[in-house]
Amino acid sequence: MARITTVVCVTVIATESLSKRFPRVTALDRLSVDIGPGVTGLVGANGAGKSTLIKILLGLSPATEGRAEVLGLDVATKGGAIRERVGYMPEHDCLPPDVSATEFVVHMARMSGLPPTAARERTADTLRHVGLYEERYRPIGGYSTGMKQRVKLAQALVHDPKLVFLDEPTNGLDPVGRDEMLGLIRRIHTEFGISVLVTSHLLGELERTCDHVVVIDGGKLLRSSSTTDFTQTTTTLAIEVTDSDTHPDGTRAVRDALHARGVETENEGAGLPGAGHILLLTAQGEETYDLVRDVVADLGLGLVRMEQRRHHISEVFTSSAEHSGDEQRKEAVRHGG
Amino acid sequence: MAVERPLQPLTSPAGDQTRIHDIGYRGYDGPRLGRAYARRSLYSQSLRGAYGLGRSAKSKVLPMLLFAVMCVPAAIMVAVAVATKAHELPVAYTRYAIMLQAVISLYVAAQAPQAVSRDLRFKTVPLYFSRPIETADYVRAKFASLASAIFILTAAPLLVMYVGALLSKLGFAHQTKEFAEGLVSVALLSLLFAGIGLVIAAVTPRRGFGIAAVIAVMVISYGAVSTLQAIANVQNHTSAIPWIGLFSPITLIDGVQSAFLGATARNPGAVDPSAGQGVVYVLVVLALIAGSYGLLIRRYKKVGL
Numbered sequence: 299m300a301r302i303t304t305v306v307c308v309t310v311i312a313t314e315s316l317s318k319r320f321p322r323v324t325a326l327d328r329l330s331v332d333i334g335p336g337v338t339g340l341v342g343a344n345g346a347g348k349s350t351l352i353k354i355l356l357g358l359s360p361a362t363e364g365r366a367e368v369l370g371l372d373v374a375t376k377g378g379a380i381r382e383r384v385g386y387m388p389e390h391d392c393l394p395p396d397v398s399a400t401e402f403v404v405h406m407a408r409m410s411g412l413p414p415t416a417a418r419e420r421t422a423d424t425l426r427h428v429g430l431y432e433e434r435y436r437p438i439g440g441y442s443t444g445m446k447q448r449v450k451l452a453q454a455l456v457h458d459p460k461l462v463f464l465d466e467p468t469n470g471l472d473p474v475g476r477d478e479m480l481g482l483i484r485r486i487h488t489e490f491g492i493s494v495l496v497t498s499h500l501l502g503e504l505e506r507t508c509d510h511v512v513v514i515d516g517g518k519l520l521r522s523s524s525t526t527d528f529t530q531t532t533t534t535l536a537i538e539v540t541d542s543d544t545h546p547d548g549t550r551a552v553r554d555a556l557h558a559r560g561v562e563t564e565n566e567g568a569g570l571p572g573a574g575h576i577l578l579l580t581a582q583g584e585e586t587y588d589l590v591r592d593v594v595a596d597l598g599l600g601l602v603r604m605e606q607r608r609h610h611i612s613e614v615f616t617s618s619a620e621h622s623g624d625e626q627r628k629e630a631v632r633h634g635g
Numbered sequence: 636m637a638v639e640r641p642l643q644p645l646t647s648p649a650g651d652q653t654r655i656h657d658i659g660y661r662g663y664d665g666p667r668l669g670r671a672y673a674r675r676s677l678y679s680q681s682l683r684g685a686y687g688l689g690r691s692a693k694s695k696v697l698p699m700l701l702f703a704v705m706c707v708p709a710a711i712m713v714a715v716a717v718a719t720k721a722h723e724l725p726v727a728y729t730r731y732a733i734m735l736q737a738v739i740s741l742y743v744a745a746q747a748p749q750a751v752s753r754d755l756r757f758k759t760v761p762l763y764f765s766r767p768i769e770t771a772d773y774v775r776a777k778f779a780s781l782a783s784a785i786f787i788l789t790a791a792p793l794l795v796m797y798v799g800a801l802l803s804k805l806g807f808a809h810q811t812k813e814f815a816e817g818l819v820s821v822a823l824l825s826l827l828f829a830g831i832g833l834v835i836a837a838v839t840p841r842r843g844f845g846i847a848a849v850i851a852v853m854v855i856s857y858g859a860v861s862t863l864q865a866i867a868n869v870q871n872h873t874s875a876i877p878w879i880g881l882f883s884p885i886t887l888i889d890g891v892q893s894a895f896l897g898a899t900a901r902n903p904g905a906v907d908p909s910a911g912q913g914v915v916y917v918l919v920v921l922a923l924i925a926g927s928y929g930l931l932i933r934r935y936k937k938v939g940l
Contacts, residue, residue: 358765381766382667385765401689405676405680406766409766410667411666411669411767413666489660490660
């Protein structure tokens with residue numbers, strides 16, 4: 299059951315030529331960005347200024363110049379009110395090993411101002427929503443990395459914030475844990491109605507999870523747009539077909555038939571085991587779908603799948619990074635993607 | 636820290652209702668009690684923690700043992716006083732804490748790192764400061780909770796003695812006055828020891844180092860001061876004895892109470908400080924308490940997030 303949120307202010311986070319200079323480093327350089335409700339990815343290489351930005355947005359570190367608002371509250375003067383409505387999940391370990399998840403999250407709920415009974419109820423609810431059940435009564439010291447990440451997430455959500463900052467939530471997780479965490483992040487918005495600002499240096503993750511991506515580099519805004527903008531310009535279709543007696547290699551037959559009609563295809567994951575069973579082609583419009591359907595039907599094959607593959611943000615990001623002319627940083631980010 | 640209790644199965648007419656139904660996410664529209672409430676919660680949680688309450692059984696052992704060690708001699712004294720029908724308790728209220736200072740130091744050494752090192756070591760501190768609570772709230776809650784814990788440790792035996800004295804009908808007015816003086820003395824001691832202990836413990840995230848450092852500061856300073864005082868006494872420089880006493884926590888408290896709270900100095904030669912020296916003692920104690928608070932604030936401004 300999705301909670302109906304009435305969004306009063308359309309911008310959740312707004313910064314205006316926000317700068318943060320340390321004696322030797324400029325962490326943020328005249329950053330102006332508006333972030334709306336939903337899941338927003340904040341991408342940048344290590345040291346790009348992500349953590350500094352979160353610290354300023356929580357009202358914990360004054361900006362050198364410029365201003366920022368979170369949920370319509372000025373970070374310079376309303377830090378306390380912001381922190382009451384915002385949750386924060388740090389990147390590093392932050393859990394004492396000798397207490398149980400329940401005890402820890404109840405304590406953190408009370409630190410957010412929840413009365414004792416509400417703190418216990420919200421803790422039980424939140425731990426269940428992040429996927430911790432019986433184990434929540436055991437000391438955290440015995441948890442796996444994935445479970446610890448869930449506890450960290452639970453303490454950020456326990457006071458039902460309007461917005462959460464998640465700093466590298468998938469760090470240290472295996473691929474399955476990573477997928478689960480990304481699914482959970484998506485649910486935080488769709489089911490819980492809480493806006494999310496999630497940082498990562500891995501672009502591929504954010505493509506699947508975020509509505510909007512903000513790319514910063516060297517404290518400067520590189521790009522801010524919705525994920526659909528990033529990837530909608532061209533659509534790639536992935537096709538998989540069955541084999542039949544007349545066409546022992548169905549994939550090949552479809553490829554040849556498509557080539558005969560002037561449609562270029564490529565194999566997915568060429569060179570990898572199991573490659574060659576999925577064909578990728580560029581959809582020009584509605585007619586491409588019809589064409590594929592007709593070709594497969596004419597050959598008497600079964601269409602196992604025909605799905606849209608979005609382009610990876612990393613491709614888009616790489617091309618915009620090229621404009622910045624900073625080869626080293628681009629390289630660092632591309633490794634992340 | 637409050638512990639969530641599993642729901643008791645309700646006896647419902649529908650019978651077996653043990654299945655959990657996922658009713659989806661529910662928001663929270665109830666009250667948010669803000670900074671002062673969070674500070675109070677942190678205070679009570681830390682105070683309970685200082686006696687191992689709400690923590691593992693293992694962490695209850697030492698504080699409870701030390702608490703018992705503090706109280707048992709008082710109980711014995713009372714028993715002896717009652718049995719022998721003495722006209723006075725064998726030990727004055729103000730002397731009791733000085734006598735058992737090693738136990739108090741041990742308690743501070745064990746519990747000060749417990750109060751602050753854990754949050755530093757496991758990097759829990761940023762979680763506090765990403766909430767409405769601020770540096771000063773955190774420091775005040777921790778300072779107040781450790782000071783209260785030490786006060787409980789030091790005032791409980793005085794209470795035992797006072798109750799015992801009243802039961803054996805030693806003059807009420809006289810006993811009450813001395814008991815009150817004793818309480819003022821241990822209150823000062825609690826604040827001073829809590830401040831020193833926390834400042835030392837907050838420097839290191841390693842609990843072991845914290846314990847060792849607190850013991851070292853308490854024991855070495857007292858040992859050095861006593862030795863110098865003894866030398867001064869032997870060489871007949873008795874006027875120097877109160878001045879030397881300014882350099883260790885326990886002799887500071889001894890100086891304050893022998894100047895103003897009717898106690899006799901416990902230093903070699905039993906030299907009571909003059910009124911002027913007494914004022915210096917009080918000022919040094921207050922400066923140390925305020926200074927340790929200031930240092931803690933500075934320390935936590937740095938480690939937050």
